[in-house]
Amino acid sequence: MTTTTKHKVLVANRGEIAQRIIQACRKLGLDFVCVFTREDHASGHVSMARELGGEAVRISSYHDANELMAVADHAMATAVHPGYGYFAEDYRFARRVSERTRPMIWIGPSWNVIRTLGDKINTKRLARSLGVPTVPGSDRPVYDELEAEEIADSLFRFQAEQGIDNARVLVKASAGGGGMGIEEVQNLDHFKTVYRRIRNYSKRQFHDEGVLIEQRILTFNHLEVQIAADRHGNVAHFGTRNCTIQSTGRQKRVEIAPGFAPDQVKYSFDAAKVLADITAHSLSIAREVGYDNVGTWEWIVTPAGQPFLMEVNTRIQVENGVSAAIARIKGKPGVDIIREQIRMGLGDPMGFTQDDITFEGIGIEYRIIAEDPANRFTPWVGRIDRFGPPAFSWAELHSQIPRDKPYDIPTEFDPNLALAIIWGKDLEEAKTRGVKYLDDLTLEGQDQAGAPMKSNIAFLREKTRDILVF
Numbered sequence: 001m002t003t004t005t006k007h008k009v010l011v012a013n014r015g016e017i018a019q020r021i022i023q024a025c026r027k028l029g030l031d032f033v034c035v036f037t038r039e040d041h042a043s044g045h046v047s048m049a050r051e052l053g054g055e056a057v058r059i060s061s062y063h064d065a066n067e068l069m070a071v072a073d074h075a076m077a078t079a080v081h082p083g084y085g086y087f088a089e090d091y092r093f094a095r096r097v098s099e100r101t102r103p104m105i106w107i108g109p110s111w112n113v114i115r116t117l118g119d120k121i122n123t124k125r126l127a128r129s130l131g132v133p134t135v136p137g138s139d140r141p142v143y144d145e146l147e148a149e150e151i152a153d154s155l156f157r158f159q160a161e162q163g164i165d166n167a168r169v170l171v172k173a174s175a176g177g178g179g180m181g182i183e184e185v186q187n188l189d190h191f192k193t194v195y196r197r198i199r200n201y202s203k204r205q206f207h208d209e210g211v212l213i214e215q216r217i218l219t220f221n222h223l224e225v226q227i228a229a230d231r232h233g234n235v236a237h238f239g240t241r242n243c244t245i246q247s248t249g250r251q252k253r254v255e256i257a258p259g260f261a262p263d264q265v266k267y268s269f270d271a272a273k274v275l276a277d278i279t280a281h282s283l284s285i286a287r288e289v290g291y292d293n294v295g296t297w298e299w300i301v302t303p304a305g306q307p308f309l310m311e312v313n314t315r316i317q318v319e320n321g322v323s324a325a326i327a328r329i330k331g332k333p334g335v336d337i338i339r340e341q342i343r344m345g346l347g348d349p350m351g352f353t354q355d356d357i358t359f360e361g362i363g364i365e366y367r368i369i370a371e372d373p374a375n376r377f378t379p380w381v382g383r384i385d386r387f388g389p390p391a392f393s394w395a396e397l398h399s400q401i402p403r404d405k406p407y408d409i410p411t412e413f414d415p416n417l418a419l420a421i422i423w424g425k426d427l428e429e430a431k432t433r434g435v436k437y438l439d440d441l442t443l444e445g446q447d448q449a450g451a452p453m454k455s456n457i458a459f460l461r462e463k464t465r466d467i468l469v470f
Contacts, residue, residue: 007346008032009107010072011049013083014062016398016419017318018045021081024339026052033075035059035068039410044400062086065093072104079105079346088315091115107345109293109314116289117312121174121212123285127309130288132281135217135300135308141174141210145195151213152191159215162304168216171198175206184216217308220300221470222246223259223275225282226323228337229291230344235283236354238323238337240275245463247377253456254463255319257326257363261468264427268470269305278307285312294320294341303470316341318367318419321396325363325423330356362430364422364467366438366460368399370415370445373459379415380454381447383408388442389420395437396421406445417443417455427468434464 008031011021018034022045025032034049034056041058049056055075059067063086072080080097082088094111097104108114117123124139136155142148152169159167166186171194173181181201185191195211203209226238240259243252259278260271282297296313320337327335329352344350370380384407389397399418401407409415422437424430438461445453 007078007105008076009342010068010075010077010080010104011035011045011083012062012068012080013086013088014040014413015043015045015400015416017083017316018043019048019400020321020338020398021083021342022048022052022054024336024342025054027336027339028343030342033057033071033077035062035071037061037412039412042402042407043410044402047402065096069096069100073102077104079107081107081342081345082315084315084317089114089118089313091118105346107293107342108316109291109295113289113291114314117285117295117314120311123309123312126288127281127285130281130284132285133306133308135214135310137170137214138212141208142213143209143211145192148195148211148213149188149191152185152195153188155213155215156188162302162306166218168218170212170214170216171195172212172214173198173202173206173208174210174212175202175208181205217300217302220244220302221259222252223278223299223301223307224317224319225279225297225299226317226320226337227282227286227291227295227297228340228344228350229286229293229295230350231292231347232349233290234350234353235286235291236350236352236357237279237283238327238335238357239359240279241319241323242468243319245466247371247373249377251377252319253367253369254460254467255322255365255367256467257322258359260470261362261427265468265470267305268303271305274301274305274307278309281307281309293345294337301470319365321398321419321421322363322365325365325396325421326359326361328358328360331358333360361423361425362427364424364430364434364464366420366422366434367416367456368418368420368441368443368460369456370409370417370453371456372454373456377456381409381411381415382445382451382453383447384417384443384445384453386442386444387417389418390437390440392433392437394423394433431464431467434467435461438464 011034032054036046087093091111091114094106097106124134169185222243224241229235242256242259245254262271298310324335422434
């Protein structure tokens with residue numbers, strides 16, 4: 001008997017991730033309680049919770065920590081799974097869960113690990129201390145204008161040495177966030193003026209004159225390393241992903257595992273070495289901070305094959321399923337990373353080593369979204385009348401959309417409709433299967449004026465040809 005059998009999990013999220021957490025709980029024989037809002041009453045995670053014998057409790061907001069705690073206490077939950085978004089990377093909420101009068105287990109990295117790696121400046125400094133490459137630039141706030149100018153000059157010279165045309169430097173308010181207080185500089189002559197402007201802006205808005213100076217990398221591939229760890233000091237990885245196909249707003253639309261396919265695609269650099277290097281670097285940071293659950297190390301790789309660590313996401317990610325699709329534990333397919341996350345989060349040892357994890361084939365994950373790619377990916381609002389995903393042995397779908405009745409897309413949330421995960425023995429088979437899946441998918445609806453539904457399916461189909469090509 002494992003430690004997991006004694007617990008009841010509060011699923012503190014919605015939609016497809018809530019459904020996957022529910023399914024993982026069922027595999028482990030765990031009880032669970034879900035939450036939903038008025039706008040989400042028709043979501044598939046609510047009906048699934050009830051059908052599988054769990055509870056579904058209505059709340060006013062997924063953002064209300066007090067409501068979530070009240071539901072947990074009423075249901076006598078012993079653990080909280082935050083999914084992604086909302087409170088998933090909020091170390092204060094994680095600390096509250098684990099240190100309150102009636103403590104519960106936080107199914108995620110420990111709150112102090114979230115705090116350590118959630119600070120991008122701190123992560124950059126830590127990475128550099130371990131010899132992990134990060135985006136060139138300052139790793140602390142700069143307050144001196146002369147020092148700032150010297151850093152900018154070194155970055156422009158570095159880009160010239162790399163043969164980068166249209167060199168750019170970012171000047172950022174170190175205390176800012178959400179894209180505020182950031183400007184781009186194209187030459188050193190213009191730098192001093194921008195630095196002063198950002199410094200003054202930062203002082204007015206954040207009461208801190210600190211400024212960060214970083215290289216702006218325009219052409220790159222976005223890669224990720226999937227890390228898993230238990231509470232007993234064991235750390236392993238479930239490979240890499242490529243998330244370069246994105247919207248104009250840098251939102252991921254297609255994810256592929258592994259991150260490169262050097263045995264099937266020709267690259268201008270040693271792609272196998274890049275994958276090995278970013279994996280080793282990610283593991284070194286995980287071990288250094290005592291990482292103790294799942295997480296994703298995000299990297300950018302330049303056309304010259306140089307990897308730079310961007311950040312660490314201390315949570316499960318949307319695209320965990322595409323990594324699971326190609327992973328095997330002790331030769332067996334059917335890996336469920338969320339199941340492993342819950343099991344280890346509740347105290348079980350990993351139960352396998354890195355040598356037990358192997359990889360097979362190519363996985364593609366499509367994010368199917370109600371949006372108009374031709375109009376800057378503007379969300380589409382309306383009702384889905386027909387949703388019929390095809391059934392193939394090599395495909396998996398996660399979606400909160402009902403199959404047996406119309407569904408009004410709630411405008412209060414993002415318009416993500418479904419995740420389709422495709423597996424193929426090689427890249428060509430995966431791409432062929434991906435196109436077939438999209439072609440056979442039925443997705444129809446209309447807005448209030450009766451105009452037909454817009455989605456990104458054609459965009460996904462078009463981008464399939466570019467998969468893993470740098």
